[in-house]
Amino acid sequence: MISSLELARLCHVSQGTVDRALHNRAGISARTRERILRVATEHGYQANPMATEMMQGKSIIVGGLVHNLNSVFFMDLFHTISQQLIAMGLRLHVCSYDTPQTCEQLVGDFAARKSAGLILVPPIDQPISISAPILKSLPVISLIHSPGIEGLHCVHPDEVQTGFDATVGLIERGHRQILMLDYPSYSPAILQRAQGYEQAMRKHCLHTVHMVKSDTQTLLDTIKSNNITAVFCHNDWLALEAIRQLNSQGIKVPDDMSVLGVDDSPTFTSLCDQVTTMHYPADDIAKHVCAIFKDKPPKRGIKPCTWVNRQSVRSI
Amino acid sequence: MISSLELARLCHVSQGTVDRALHNRAGISARTRERILRVATEHGYQANPMATEMMQGKSIIVGGLVHNLNSVFFMDLFHTISQQLIAMGLRLHVCSYDTPQTCEQLVGDFAARKSAGLILVPPIDQPISISAPILKSLPVISLIHSPGIEGLHCVHPDEVQTGFDATVGLIERGHRQILMLDYPSYSPAILQRAQGYEQAMRKHCLHTVHMVKSDTQTLLDTIKSNNITAVFCHNDWLALEAIRQLNSQGIKVPDDMSVLGVDDSPTFTSLCDQVTTMHYPADDIAKHVCAIFKDKPPKRGIKPCTWVNRQSVRSI
DNA sequence: TTGTAGGCGTTATCAG
DNA sequence: CTGATAACGCCTACAA
Numbered sequence: 001m002i003s004s005l006e007l008a009r010l011c012h013v014s015q016g017t018v019d020r021a022l023h024n025r026a027g028i029s030a031r032t033r034e035r036i037l038r039v040a041t042e043h044g045y046q047a048n049p050m051a052t053e054m055m056q057g058k059s060i061i062v063g064g065l066v067h068n069l070n071s072v073f074f075m076d077l078f079h080t081i082s083q084q085l086i087a088m089g090l091r092l093h094v095c096s097y098d099t100p101q102t103c104e105q106l107v108g109d110f111a112a113r114k115s116a117g118l119i120l121v122p123p124i125d126q127p128i129s130i131s132a133p134i135l136k137s138l139p140v141i142s143l144i145h146s147p148g149i150e151g152l153h154c155v156h157p158d159e160v161q162t163g164f165d166a167t168v169g170l171i172e173r174g175h176r177q178i179l180m181l182d183y184p185s186y187s188p189a190i191l192q193r194a195q196g197y198e199q200a201m202r203k204h205c206l207h208t209v210h211m212v213k214s215d216t217q218t219l220l221d222t223i224k225s226n227n228i229t230a231v232f233c234h235n236d237w238l239a240l241e242a243i244r245q246l247n248s249q250g251i252k253v254p255d256d257m258s259v260l261g262v263d264d265s266p267t268f269t270s271l272c273d274q275v276t277t278m279h280y281p282a283d284d285i286a287k288h289v290c291a292i293f294k295d296k297p298p299k300r301g302i303k304p305c306t307w308v309n310r311q312s313v314r315s316i
Numbered sequence: 317m318i319s320s321l322e323l324a325r326l327c328h329v330s331q332g333t334v335d336r337a338l339h340n341r342a343g344i345s346a347r348t349r350e351r352i353l354r355v356a357t358e359h360g361y362q363a364n365p366m367a368t369e370m371m372q373g374k375s376i377i378v379g380g381l382v383h384n385l386n387s388v389f390f391m392d393l394f395h396t397i398s399q400q401l402i403a404m405g406l407r408l409h410v411c412s413y414d415t416p417q418t419c420e421q422l423v424g425d426f427a428a429r430k431s432a433g434l435i436l437v438p439p440i441d442q443p444i445s446i447s448a449p450i451l452k453s454l455p456v457i458s459l460i461h462s463p464g465i466e467g468l469h470c471v472h473p474d475e476v477q478t479g480f481d482a483t484v485g486l487i488e489r490g491h492r493q494i495l496m497l498d499y500p501s502y503s504p505a506i507l508q509r510a511q512g513y514e515q516a517m518r519k520h521c522l523h524t525v526h527m528v529k530s531d532t533q534t535l536l537d538t539i540k541s542n543n544i545t546a547v548f549c550h551n552d553w554l555a556l557e558a559i560r561q562l563n564s565q566g567i568k569v570p571d572d573m574s575v576l577g578v579d580d581s582p583t584f585t586s587l588c589d590q591v592t593t594m595h596y597p598a599d600d601i602a603k604h605v606c607a608i609f610k611d612k613p614p615k616r617g618i619k620p621c622t623w624v625n626r627q628s629v630r631s632i
Numbered sequence: 633t634t635g636t637a638g639g640c641g642t643t644a645t646c647a648g
Numbered sequence: 649c650t651g652a653t654a655a656c657g658c659c660t661a662c663a664a
Contacts, residue, residue, distance in 0.1 A: 093409035247563030
């Protein structure tokens with residue numbers, strides 16, 4: 001943990017010469033360079049990135065902000081993004097927050113550090129505000145639909161289409177009584193998927209049945225009184241929970257009931273690879289995020305979620 | 317995103333005076349202070365923490381390193397730790413890694429930035445090496461048992477005891493044929509819980525049956541051929557998976573089979589609050605981690621995991 | 633009460 | 649080829 005100045009003194013040269021050696025720059029004799037590099041590795045020299053970043057007025061750190069309870073799905077997404085950012089020489093540092101206030105504070109913190117950018121999963125139910133100077137000074141990206149903030153880049157698939165395509169997929173497989181199951185929240189992503197479901201059902205002149213996560217009995221009652229044959233769940237976790245609830249009452253999936261989720265994230269599939277789902281285009285999202293950091297406006301929209309056949313939906 | 321020097325110029329004073337105003341230090345007239353503070357807020361001035369940190373040779377950032385697939389449980393733990401670190405004026409920045417090499421590189425990166433410390437979830441199956449100078453220059457903590465690295469602080473409950481207590485809990489509830497279900501891995505945490513299970517079973521002269529996560533049929537075969545009445549799972553996710561597998565074959569939990577997990581992390585219980593489990597002492601772990609950062613060696617060990625009654629285990 | 637100087641570790645530029 | 653100097657933004661110490 002030696003500094004470049006100390007390294008220079010150890011080699012009886014100036015800091016400038018050390019710099020030339022370390023960065024393979026011209027204007028230094030091979031002999032001097034080798035000597036310096038040898039001493040550098042001997043002492044395990046590593047440049048302090050903070051000093052470099054302060055010089056250049058720009059950090060290579062990208063802040064990732066996520067609400068603690070949202071972390072399951074988004075950590076996978078963050079990991080995919082992180083990989084691609086590393087390839088660009090950037091580093092993703094993820095912080096979790098409790099309240100919108102904490103979130104805003106962390107945004108300010110990263111901005112003050114002259115971060116390369118920010119990737120947010122904003123709080124649901126309660127919007128945050130980001131000051132105009134911050135939005136101007138670094139790219140700020142939201143991974144979910146966040147209307148009302150000028151200059152915020154939103155990177156996510158068309159969630160209305162996700163709901164629509166999912167529902168159409170079930171209809172094409174012969175289902176007519178389809179239940180939509182999601183969470184009690186005003187999160188845009190949730191509302192929009194439900195909207196897509198309703199559009200698809202209406203287009204096929206079918207009756208919509210909508211409910212939020214609930215106890216086993218409520219689920220059963222809703223299913224029975226509507227002759228439901230398929231449940232479209234907001235995400236895979238909810239689908240798994242529904243499957244568990246159904247199974248606990250002797251209803252087999254997919255024999256007696258089809259269940260469809262959304263996400264297909266690696267962590268979930270590593271825990272359970274049985275749920276038929278709409279694959280969330282994480283790679284494409286990462287690409288778009290990187291494009292924004294490269295200041296190259298993406299030429300096309302985000303790919304839609306796509307149907308993945310597993311074992312929890314059957315055709316009837 | 318104005319600097320303190322620019323702020324000084326705007327107020328027609330020196331940087332020193334600005335500093336006195338911002339830090340409520342003595343030696344400044346109330347009038348000047350107010351004027352400076354007004355201009356500061358007008359321009360949304362925020363000190364660049366990097367500059368401060370470089371001055372002091374110490375950053376307030378604590379690095380959190382976790383393997384991408386481990387993230388589900390550890391993100392909750394990181395969040396708890398993060399809360400307490402914030403109370404100490406520190407910030408936890410979590411990075412995910414793929415390979416041990418990436419992990420080591422990130423360790424070097426945080427060390428070069430003069431981080432306040434590092435909290436690792438090291439790779440399983442393959443140990444990493446951390447250079448002695450790094451271990452000397454900042455506190456490095458592992459959240460799982462990581463033998464063989466001198467100077468590394470390991471902060472986790474006694475996992476042998478976890479396995480032991482879990483098994484004894486099942487035995488006390490009348491179970492005799494108990495299956496241990498975990499993952500195919502040499503991770504110390506996994507091995508130690510299995511060890512505790514075996515110790516408890518031997519102590520009660522019971523026959524041990526051990527299997528790793530597998531397909532439904534294999535699970536069923538193992539259960540039938542050993543007259544199993546309870547399954548002790550390495551964690552709640554695995555417990556949920558087992559419950560799903562059992563339910564899908566008409567075996568009801570806990571009526572026909574008891575299932576016990578470990579973790580009781582908020583994210584899991586928010587998705588499913590039915591699994592009887594061994595509560596992982598996240599708060600106590602966070603306390604010990606903070607004690608290390610305060611350089612106050614913790615006076616006692618980590619609290620053990622404790623039984624939490626839910627709905628997946630019954631007495632027979 | 634206020635201004636000035638120096639240093640943290642790096643890099644870019646200019647002079648030798 | 650190499651050394652000296654300034655700059656990034658902040659803070660402490662000392663001088664006026």
